[in-house]
Amino acid sequence: MSEASSLVLTEEQQLIQETTRDFVADQCSVDSLRQLREKREDAGFDRALWKQLAELGWTGIIIPEEYGGAELGLAELGVVLEELGRKLAITPLISTLVAGAGCLVRAGSDEHKAAILPAVCEGDLLLALACQETARHDPYSVSTTARKDGDGFVIDGAKTLVLDGAAADRFIVVARTSGDSGERSGLSLFLVDANETGLSRKPTFLIDSRTCADLTLSGVRVDSGALIGALGAGADILDPVLDSVAASLSAEMLGGVLDTFERTVQFLKDREQFGVKIGSFQGLKHRAARWFCEVELSKSIVLKTLRALDSNDVQAPELSAACKARLSDTFRYSGEEGIQMHGGIGVTDEEDIGFYMKRARVSELLFGDASFHRDRFASLQSF
Amino acid sequence: MSALDTFRSETRSWLEENCPAAMRTPPEKTDTVWGGRRSTFPNEDAKIWLERCVEKGFTAPEWPTEYGGAGLSREEVRVLRSEMKALRCRPPIFNYGLLMLAPVLLEYGTDEQKAEHLPPIARGEIRWCQGYSEPGAGSDLAGLQCRAVRDGDEIVVNGQKIWTSDADVSDWIFCLVRTNTEVPKHDGISFLLFDMESKGVSVSPIPLISGASPFCQTFFDDVRVPARHLIGKENGGWTIAKRLLQHEREMLSESTAGARPTQKKTLVDVARESLEVPEGPLTDGVLRDELAQLYMDRLCYSATLERSRDQALAGIGPGPETSMFKLYLSELGQRNSDWRHRVVGARGLGWDGDGFDDEELQTTREWLYGKASTILGGTSEIQLNIIAKRVLGLPD
Numbered sequence: 001m002s003e004a005s006s007l008v009l010t011e012e013q014q015l016i017q018e019t020t021r022d023f024v025a026d027q028c029s030v031d032s033l034r035q036l037r038e039k040r041e042d043a044g045f046d047r048a049l050w051k052q053l054a055e056l057g058w059t060g061i062i063i064p065e066e067y068g069g070a071e072l073g074l075a076e077l078g079v080v081l082e083e084l085g086r087k088l089a090i091t092p093l094i095s096t097l098v099a100g101a102g103c104l105v106r107a108g109s110d111e112h113k114a115a116i117l118p119a120v121c122e123g124d125l126l127l128a129l130a131c132q133e134t135a136r137h138d139p140y141s142v143s144t145t146a147r148k149d150g151d152g153f154v155i156d157g158a159k160t161l162v163l164d165g166a167a168a169d170r171f172i173v174v175a176r177t178s179g180d181s182g183e184r185s186g187l188s189l190f191l192v193d194a195n196e197t198g199l200s201r202k203p204t205f206l207i208d209s210r211t212c213a214d215l216t217l218s219g220v221r222v223d224s225g226a227l228i229g230a231l232g233a234g235a236d237i238l239d240p241v242l243d244s245v246a247a248s249l250s251a252e253m254l255g256g257v258l259d260t261f262e263r264t265v266q267f268l269k270d271r272e273q274f275g276v277k278i279g280s281f282q283g284l285k286h287r288a289a290r291w292f293c294e295v296e297l298s299k300s301i302v303l304k305t306l307r308a309l310d311s312n313d314v315q316a317p318e319l320s321a322a323c324k325a326r327l328s329d330t331f332r333y334s335g336e337e338g339i340q341m342h343g344g345i346g347v348t349d350e351e352d353i354g355f356y357m358k359r360a361r362v363s364e365l366l367f368g369d370a371s372f373h374r375d376r377f378a379s380l381q382s383f
Numbered sequence: 384m385s386a387l388d389t390f391r392s393e394t395r396s397w398l399e400e401n402c403p404a405a406m407r408t409p410p411e412k413t414d415t416v417w418g419g420r421r422s423t424f425p426n427e428d429a430k431i432w433l434e435r436c437v438e439k440g441f442t443a444p445e446w447p448t449e450y451g452g453a454g455l456s457r458e459e460v461r462v463l464r465s466e467m468k469a470l471r472c473r474p475p476i477f478n479y480g481l482l483m484l485a486p487v488l489l490e491y492g493t494d495e496q497k498a499e500h501l502p503p504i505a506r507g508e509i510r511w512c513q514g515y516s517e518p519g520a521g522s523d524l525a526g527l528q529c530r531a532v533r534d535g536d537e538i539v540v541n542g543q544k545i546w547t548s549d550a551d552v553s554d555w556i557f558c559l560v561r562t563n564t565e566v567p568k569h570d571g572i573s574f575l576l577f578d579m580e581s582k583g584v585s586v587s588p589i590p591l592i593s594g595a596s597p598f599c600q601t602f603f604d605d606v607r608v609p610a611r612h613l614i615g616k617e618n619g620g621w622t623i624a625k626r627l628l629q630h631e632r633e634m635l636s637e638s639t640a641g642a643r644p645t646q647k648k649t650l651v652d653v654a655r656e657s658l659e660v661p662e663g664p665l666t667d668g669v670l671r672d673e674l675a676q677l678y679m680d681r682l683c684y685s686a687t688l689e690r691s692r693d694q695a696l697a698g699i700g701p702g703p704e705t706s707m708f709k710l711y712l713s714e715l716g717q718r719n720s721d722w723r724h725r726v727v728g729a730r731g732l733g734w735d736g737d738g739f740d741d742e743e744l745q746t747t748r749e750w751l752y753g754k755a756s757t758i759l760g761g762t763s764e765i766q767l768n769i770i771a772k773r774v775l776g777l778p779d
């Protein structure tokens with residue numbers, strides 16, 4: 001068995017983990033998230049932090065070497081995201097690297113790649129995937145249209161919950177070039193500049209202090225070079241990219257799960273009632289022990305899925321669905337158990353645990369919740 | 384080619400040559416070869432397969448060759464397992480001697496004890512049963528009362544065990560006995576081996592809700608056991624007893640998935656038949672959702688087992704988290720058989736007789752028998768206690 005498929009971190013991954021852990025200890029905390037929440041008018045994240053991540057090489061971690069990246073896999077990026085996720089750090093890693101650069105690396109023209117990827121590695125350019133239109137994630141429900149016009153296209157429609165869309169420099173817009181909303185075929189991807197005439201964006205501040213954007217596209221004109229991949233076959237790019245996004249987001253969620261769990265177990269050891277530590281009550285012990293099992297299962301599926309995606313395993317799509325479903329459920333459960341076991345302090349804004357529950361809800365609904373992914377899993381397995 | 388690659392290709396060709404074709408199909412419940420003096424085989428191929436494995440040391444590949452093993456390294460055992468899995472070779476034998484007793488004998492037995500007991504286990508000649516639980520000592524195992532008193536070179540055993548799986552068909556027992564009543568309960572227990580044919584041993588099977596009787600009440604009336612069959616120190620049996628429970632949990636976290644019967648029809652097959660939906664999405668959306676959840680949880684569980692094996696290879700673990708495997712797999716197994724039983728509807732309500740085929744009757748029996756899995760080998764609640772204490776370090 002090769003080292004790469006082992007579900008134990010490689011030496012390199014351990015090194016990345018330690019580096020990120022030190023960085024996070026130094027730079028990220030729930031307090032920095034509180035500050036970000038107060039500022040609000042900002043891009044939705046701390047640009048200085050992003051610059052530092054670029055210096056570490058993380059902003060190009062999965063980008064091919066020829067464009068200035070480190071050409072590592074999602075397994076390595078996952079390690080970074082998990083550590084950042086522990087302290088609920090907000091960075092556009094998933095939107096820019098996994099979603100945005102992911103589409104370009106897969107299907108972008110040489111011109112696109114050369115123009116964009118080096119700047120992404122430098123931390124100078126941000127991308128966002130403008131896909132969702134409906135209240136719940138449903139990637140083929142696309143009514144936005146791209147109409148052929150001369151040697152270009154004219155895009156009309158609206159997008160919602162565009163992750164990191166408030167700060168993005170370029171959007172990858174999913175639009176319909178044929179067929180009806182709900183159909184897998186007929187989707188096309190376009191690279192659209194954020195300053196393009198006819199495109200307007202409205203930042204949306206979410207419960208977890210993350211910023212998304214709603215986009216309106218009215219008569220946005222792009223030339224034919226803006227098309228990514230083949231006309232009408234956008235889903236062939238979108239599907240695997242969304243799998244990678246779901247798995248990467250799961251890695252970030254795992255960090256949140258771990259921190260919620262660990263800080264709650266510590267609380268059980270510290271807090272006294274009835275003259276004893278509350279962790280001595282069997283009613284809480286058993287809940288904590290069950291929670292532990294869910295956490296362990298979550299760790300395994302994240303490791304397994306990221307490795308499967310890196311090696312283009314045929315099982316990767318269903319693993320991605322299983323992974324995002326599990327992490328959606330486990331993160332929600334972790335937030336709920338965490339708050340309940342903290343008692344009254346758990347529902348105050350002063351205590352950090354509530355931030356984790358809010359992040360859990362947003363991450364759960366981004367790119368499909370457990371219900372969505374169970375349905376997807378069942379379809380992939382043909383039942 | 385690395386030494387391990389060479390080993391892999393040699394092992395593969397050995398398996399291809401020596402594992403009969405009939406031993407490369409999923410086993411049914413009745414296909415398990417238990418071994419022992421009264422060993423039975425479902426067919427001639429099963430017997431041949433066992434004999435060939437015995438000769439090669441493959442029934443206990445990681446043991447030293449002097450005890451009937453193959454003396455393989457951990458990496459080699461792993462290769463052997465993955466090759467067996469790839470060729471879908473059945474385990475040649477499955478029993479408690481091999482999986483529970485032998486590991487503690489290797490750790491705590493004297494050279495004489497190992498030489499006496501391990502080779503017959505490797506050859507599948509002696510079938511062992513586990514004499515732990517008593518009517519008054521289940522979860523509180525250390526509260527056991529079965530009395531053993533030294534008399535010269537012998538130890539005399541009096542008392543009762545209960546829920547002793549397969550006691551009626553086993554040859555020897557590994558038994559926990561009380562050798563000191565004056566000290567705290569954990570400090571007066573000894574770990575003793577004896578022949579079930581000894582004078583004074585009697586067994587009486589207990590029927591289960593599934594109709595089967597795999598376990599017994601076991602009585603000891605002045606059973607005289609040579610003192611050399613005491614493993615470890617007199618009154619030092621608790622440490623060994625706990626160690627064995629860890630191996631039992633390990634066995635339960637893999638065997639229920641592997642060696643236990645795998646029904647021919649998958650859950651999807653069963654649902655398609657019952658719902659009369661030959662293709663396309665299952666029409667009952669709730670059942671479909673539950674099924675996806677079950678399959679996904681299986682995936683997560685097997686990824687966790689895989690991770691734990693990879694960690695072992697990397698020299699990490701295994702620790703008290705074996706409790707998690709036991710806990711999770713037993714519950715997952717129950718959900719599985721409960722789901723199957725619910726989905727078949729009316730076809731699953733028959734007890735016996737005409738009108739229901741074997742697979743349907745088996746579905747019912749498995750659902751019922753499955754209820755035992757969260758009780759045997761330490762109940763789920765006990766596993767949760769262990770996790771809370773030993774893994775999470777929560778206070779008493």
Ligand SMILES: Cc1cc2nc3c(=O)[nH]c(=O)nc-3n(C[C@H](O)[C@H](O)[C@H](O)COP(=O)(O)OP(=O)(O)OC[C@H]3O[C@@H](n4cnc5c(N)ncnc54)[C@H](O)[C@@H]3O)c2cc1C
Nearest residue numbers: 513514515516521522546547548755758759760761762764
């Ligand atoms: C099919 C089967 C095969 C078996 N095979 C063998 C065998 O081969 N050899 C052998 O020695 N034994 C065997 N057993 C016995 C098994 O190990 C015991 O049944 C088990 O340990 C539970 O003990 P008990 O039945 O006395 O239940 P009890 O200990 O009386 O438990 C009753 C209930 O109380 C709960 N409980 C008890 N203590 C606690 C606690 N501290 N905290 C929270 N809840 C608690 C339990 O979880 C359970 O729900 C077998 C059992 C079954 C069902």
